[in-house]
Amino acid sequence: MRAAPTILHLDMDAFFAAAEQAAKPSLRGKPVVVGGLGPRGVVATASYEARRFGVHSAMPMGQARRLAPNAAYLVPRFAFYRSISEQVMRLLGGLSPLVEPLSLDEAFVDLEAGGVAGDTASARAVGERLRADILATTGLTGSVGLAGSKMLAKIASEEAKPDGLVLMEPGTERALLGPKSVRILPGVGPATGEHLRRAGMTTVSDLAEAGEDELVRLLGRAHGTSLYRMAQGYDDRPVVAERDAKSVSVEDTFAVDLHDRVRIRSEVERLAERCVGRLRASGHSGRTIVLKVRRFDFSTLTRSETLRGPTDALGVVREAAGRLLDSVDTTGGVRLLGVGVSGLADYTQEDLFAQEAEVRAGEDVEAESVPAEAVVAEPAGPAERSWAPGHDVRHAVYGAGWVQGSGLGRVTVRFEEPGSAPGRVRTFAVDDPELEAGEAVPLVRGAGAGLPVGGGAPSAAAGRGGAGLPGGSAAPSSAADRGGAPGLAAGPGSHPHHL
DNA sequence: TCTGGGGTCCTAGGACCC
């Protein structure tokens, strides 16, 4: 808790949806929903126009479509968002060495450690200039909160949304916080909120009045004490730049429940491959293998096994996951499977135990020598389609555009790009030889320099020559996006945020 | 067309050890 509001929290406004609107002129000012388009998809981000219809994050897509039938529904393009995120994080890095990314669109910055602000006036000036720089560099708006602690800075940025800045003057926090709902405090979700409500506490000042002992009795040691402190506006957590990953996991929800035991096993094996690909790409090995199963009725269970030493060997992880599956009853059907590795070692190391097990398992050396990238790039989920809505394409005659929809052997493309006027729509056969996957066009001319969208070779900034990227990154499939490995593998040390 | 995917942290019980 410091005397000057020098902790900054940045939160990009409706990030995924705003990025799509910036890339697609015809969508500006219109409701846009980004999320899974399969039968079991949920909303990742809704534009502010879509929110007016009641659409919000984590809502099932079906419900969103009922509320906003005329919105544009797009599949997320993580590689594209990541490239924008890197531009933003670079701007933050110019303010301070202490930048703590929380996700692609959110971060804390310690302005005091950066020596760029020491009082209210300078902090506000830095925040406003940052917002202007972000707009100039990316074409997108972000909201800024400034306060003397992380918690208050985050609450401030929430109040600033959209496209604003709120500075909480130290000394005013208790008065500001007191009347607000307990739900604004970090760590108070639906369950804790309901728990507190049943105990008669709905506002932050209710918590402060209840006292620490009462909160600990209700919520447990850790949660109770931290909530009591937060309710008084007290929070001295430092901004931490680098945090070590603790686990790596992959999971798939299937369009229809799986019943066939053989199919379930093969899916678990494929998940193990993807998981190991990601594990290796991040330069880790791990000791504990976790299998996750969500049944037809949404009940979820995990089974784990801890090895004697860390491994990054595919055979070892696959065998362990298989053993864990043996202990799970799947009658009734399975809607989700996941494989994870935790207990990560700092670096990949030679592991005699793992190699031994590998040999016993009859692992063929060939599979082990497959590069991690190749494993990750394998076609993934059942939801993969050739022409996913929202993806960039290029037509030999009409130029750059994006997929508006496809089906019945046809694909509809709108031809426009960030700097153009809203474009018009044309329809082609899905196998039209003049149509190919395209690369994302930089949102701001000249601002995207040195920001390869897929994390591959550096590409010319404003240049959007047809075959700029190798097929792997430019493929319409979102496999590379979903894997996330290219981004992780691309910049050793330069990307403080993990996926 | 009811509920994604990737994470983090905490709790609680049992095993095991001193």
Next chain:
DNA sequence: TCTGGGGTCCTAGGACCC
């Protein structure tokens, strides 16, 4: 020979966050 008390590791589950 009627019960201590910690500490650590492992497993499973749950809440929460974006």
